[in-house]
Amino acid sequence: MADVTARIARSAAALASPQTDLAGFDDWFARYGERIYTTAERIPLAALDQWYQTPVTGDLRHRSGKFFTVHGLRVQMPGNAVPWWDQPIIDQPEVGILGILVKEFDGVPHLLMQAKAEPGNPGGLQLSPTVQATRSNYTGVHKGKPVPYLDYFRDTARHRVIADVRQSEQGAWFFRKRNRNMVVETAGEVEVLEGFRWFTLGQLYRLLARDDVINMDARTVLACLPHTSRPDGALHRMTDVLSWIAGTRSLATVHTERIALNALDEWQHSEMGYSHESGGFFDVIGVCVTAAGREVGTWHQPMIEPRGTGVIAFLRREFNGVPHVLMHARTEPGYADVVELAPTVQCVPESYGWLPPGARPRHLDEVLSAGADRIRYEAVLSEEGGRFFHARNRYLIVDSDVPEDPGHPDYRWLTMHQLTRLLRHSHYLNVQARSLVACLRGIEAAPLAA
Structure with missing residues (x-):
């Protein structure tokens, strides 16, 4: 692991690379974004194709039984400033893969990133991991194109695993959602498909200083990389931290108690979705997505929109x-x-x-x-x-x-x-x-x- 950590530190220190020139990044990103995009139009929940609201509870489900469900949750935290509340929540029990592929060029590890458009992105493309896919996506439930580079992460025996850990997502909006965060290194030749590009870690850190360039899934995987840091001088021993x-x-x-989506206290239901009666927190909305360059060209889905x-x-x-x-x-x-x-x-x-x-x-x-x-x-x-x-x-x-x-x-x-x-x-x-x-x-x- 010390060898890997030292090489990752070398990548973090590298800004120049024959694979990618940051000076030309904006032009590449903009040109690719003209052809690869998603648009999301709000539509009534009842109009969501392949989704339905269950007759009794109003919960939102996909007709395949896959992807995710939006249902109600009643939360009780005795002694908290807010001791109880109701809310909608996304229930997606399947574990997805967030994976970054690594390959060394001229002695410096590079990370293969994808310029990806998502319907909720506030401005088009963002850099995502090499693979960013739910289980429903990569098993073909959506009947779309196969996920590129997936085999590097599903069959790691021929490659070097640098990080592999299941991590949570937003606990206020997801119910026990987890994704497998992976970093896998290969020594073999890798065909770089359109929309993908090799970056040093130092280059990604520079882009992370800019608004809305590195997406959330990429950030969580980057955090799981090994890191050189001083082990002494901490205020608290590690055993004390774990005990805390x-x-x-x-x-x-x-x-927590699962309840009907249409029975939430203090939430209002209209044909366009669910909103808290205060006008704050978040809404549940329906969208019709049109996409270019994705595995599927058009689809409908519910989404959470924060206020x-x-x-x-x-x-x-x-x-x-x-x-x-x-x-x-x-x-x-x-x-x-x-x-x-x-x-x-x-x-x-x-x-x-x-x-x-x-x-x-x-x-x-x-x-x-x-x-x-x-x-x-x-x-x-x-x-x-x-x-x-x-x-x-x-x-x-x-x-x-x-x-x-x-x-x-x-x-x-x-x-x-x-x-x-x-x-x-x-x-x-x-x-x-x-x-x-x-x-x-x-x-x-x-x-x-x-």
Whole structure:
């Protein structure tokens, strides 16, 4: 593993490559985007082809019995600022594959990325993993074209596995959703299909500093790469960190009950979808998608559309000369194991106008008031465009003076080395934290790449 980690660090330090010239990236991306696109038109839920609302519950299901279901969820968290609520949630029990193929050129590992259009993307193409496919997609339920490069990830015996771990997705919108995050290296020849291109990790880090270029699925896989980081100087021993996480999971009380979509309390149902009566949080909508360059040219589906742009932030501070970030042991109803480590702040600020004052996230005001001199990283990045419509968050890394003891048992300062160790395993860091880990590694690599 030390050899792999050193080679990944070499890729992170490399900005120049004969495979891809970043100076020509925008032109290639724009030209390809003129031919490869998706458009999503809102339509009534009852008009969704191949989807139906069950007669009694109103749950949204695909006629194949595959893909996903949208149903209702009743959540109870006794002692929480909001002790109970109802909401729609996406139930997609199958495990998809998010995979990046790696190959070495001139001694530097390169990553094969795909320029991919998703119906929920707020502007067209984004760079995605080599393979980004649900089980229904890659087993051909949609009756579309085969998924390119899939065999590298379904049959790894002839290749080198660098990372392979099942990770969760948004626990507020998905019910126990997991994807297999994989990085596989090959030494053989690889035909580069249209829309795919080799990048060094350093080049991807540069693009990660720009709005809406690297998609969520690529960010989560990048976070699972091995990483060179200082193992000493942490405020807390790793055994204590694991004990803290196990303790928060043991103490958290979360009860979830599946209920009918048409029986949600405080939610309004119209022909165009479901909305919260406050006008906040998110909507469930139906869309007709027209696509060029996808496995299927047209389809219908439900999507979640959030109300407002979120704020997702790490507070960062050095202790003992070692950078730490403040992690939040966060409970969400869709997590498979109750609690996962989240960024310091993860919320849509507008939503708290309808919630009691005690629900307002700790440290949100510090993040929102941070001056430019304290902001180490800032970009607006999209969430998964296959299920969420124009879901965007402002991702930040902010220097802080919060003390060693953050004053709340659900928060703790951890180092990058500790986060990297946790990322070798499932269900420790949530998807928003994994995105920020990729961003943080990018700004750490910048001095090497300069």
